[in-house]
Amino acid sequence: MKKASFPAIVSTAIVCFIFWLLITGQVASLLRGEPSVQVLIAGAIVSAAAALFSARFFIHESPFYLCNPVRFLKLIAYCFGAFVVELTKANVDVARRALSPSLPVKPGIVKVPVGLKSEYAQAMLADSITLTPGTITVDTVEEDGKDYYYIHWIDVASEDPEEAGEAIKGTLEKWVRRIWE
Amino acid sequence: MIIAIYVLIGISIFFAFAGVVGMLRMPDAFCRMQSSTNISTFGVLGVIIGGILYSAVFLHNAEMAVKLAVMGIFYIVTSPIAGHAIAKGAYHHGVKMTRKSVCDKYGEDMEK
Amino acid sequence: MNVFLYAAICFVVLALMLMIRLIKGPSVADRAVAADSIDILSDMALILYALHTGRGIYLDIALITAVLGFVGSTLVAKYLEGKL
Numbered sequence: 001m002k003k004a005s006f007p008a009i010v011s012t013a014i015v016c017f018i019f020w021l022l023i024t025g026q027v028a029s030l031l032r033g034e035p036s037v038q039v040l041i042a043g044a045i046v047s048a049a050a051a052l053f054s055a056r057f058f059i060h061e062s063p064f065y066l067c068n069p070v071r072f073l074k075l076i077a078y079c080f081g082a083f084v085v086e087l088t089k090a091n092v093d094v095a096r097r098a099l100s101p102s103l104p105v106k107p108g109i110v111k112v113p114v115g116l117k118s119e120y121a122q123a124m125l126a127d128s129i130t131l132t133p134g135t136i137t138v139d140t141v142e143e144d145g146k147d148y149y150y151i152h153w154i155d156v157a158s159e160d161p162e163e164a165g166e167a168i169k170g171t172l173e174k175w176v177r178r179i180w181e
Numbered sequence: 182m183i184i185a186i187y188v189l190i191g192i193s194i195f196f197a198f199a200g201v202v203g204m205l206r207m208p209d210a211f212c213r214m215q216s217s218t219n220i221s222t223f224g225v226l227g228v229i230i231g232g233i234l235y236s237a238v239f240l241h242n243a244e245m246a247v248k249l250a251v252m253g254i255f256y257i258v259t260s261p262i263a264g265h266a267i268a269k270g271a272y273h274h275g276v277k278m279t280r281k282s283v284c285d286k287y288g289e290d291m292e293k
Numbered sequence: 294m295n296v297f298l299y300a301a302i303c304f305v306v307l308a309l310m311l312m313i314r315l316i317k318g319p320s321v322a323d324r325a326v327a328a329d330s331i332d333i334l335s336d337m338a339l340i341l342y343a344l345h346t347g348r349g350i351y352l353d354i355a356l357i358t359a360v361l362g363f364v365g366s367t368l369v370a371k372y373l374e375g376k377l
Contacts, residue, residue, distance in 0.1 A: 019251070025248070091219060091222060094216065098206065098216055099199055107211060107278065109278075109287045109288070126265070128261075131260065133216070136215065136268045139272075141290075150287040159283070194300060194304070198307060204314050205311075220333055224333070228341065229340070245343070248349065252352070255359055255363075260363075262367070269370070274373040274374070
């Protein structure tokens with residue numbers, strides 16, 4: 001396991017602290033201008049300790065990559081625009097399959113090539129694929145410098161890697177590449 | 182406004198129902214996981230968004246709205262991780278796929 | 294609003310339907326997935342009850358069960374993979 005760099009620890013601590021503020025309900029009192037100092041100090045100490053131990057699992061590349069307004073806006077546009085459309089289509093499709101009397105499923109595990117290099121981009125694409133009903137990323141491998149995902153697909157339309165990849169992650173991969181590259 | 186909230190919760194109940202029926206009817210463990218994703222995406226998001234609207238507009242309770250938003254983000258971030266981990270663990274544990282399966286590239290590549 | 298109460302009852306009934314899969318499920322993975330889904334459905338019932346009463350304390354309980362459900366299913370997955 002690699003050791004975490006100092007910026008990685010700082011960025012993890014900042015994220016932990018933001019979640020502490022949200023969960024303890026300090027946001028409203030901060031907006032009113034009367035924060036509880038004890039809660040803030042306890043949160044800072046706890047999030048710094050948590051970041052010290054866990055940053056090496058999360059951050060291996062540039063920690064402040066998303067601190068760029070253009071990239072952040074692209075991320076927001078992906079989360080609330082393109083991804084929601086894909087999610088709706090897949091949800092309706094799987095619900096229709098589950099409720100139809102003849103249960104039209106054709107499951108199988110296909111192997112799909114991925115053209116993304118950054119670790120964050122690959123994790124985000126794998127999570128997006130798993131989050132859309134109908135496809136689950138089972139494993140990822142690297143062969144000859146190229147990355148492949150094994151994806152369990154409920155309706156195998158094609159066993160060819162390229163065609164299956166286009167059907168499963170066509171739009172998603174374009175958007176993820178736009179964010180991270 | 183209240184009608185929109187009811188509609189969101191109705192959508193949520195419908196997709197949760199579809200997910201539960203799918204989990205009871207699907208032929209093998211992996212297909213059941215696909216149906217459980219149905220519960221953990223749209224089954225959750227309708228209630229969460231409706232709850233945020235209701236607590237912000239009718240209850241005037243910002244704290245509840247923020248907590249609901251945190252819960253929504255938490256579900257969206259963690260449910261794929263758990264699904265992926267269980268799928269991989271089940272495959273390595275030896276859970277068999279149904280005989281209706283078309284192909285299994287993962288098993289073929291593991292035997293090599 | 295009574296509608297929230299009825300919706301919460303719907304979610305509880307769905308969770309009870311999933312109990313069939315939890316009891317019957319042929320493999321451990323089925324049971325883990327069913328338990329995870331029951332956790333999520335009961336969380337939804339808790340959220341709707343919190344909206345019905347207008348008290349935020351139920352949301353804290355729902356948040357904690359969400360966190361524990363995630364940790365539990367990841368732990369079961371690790372065990373199934375043989376890394377525990």
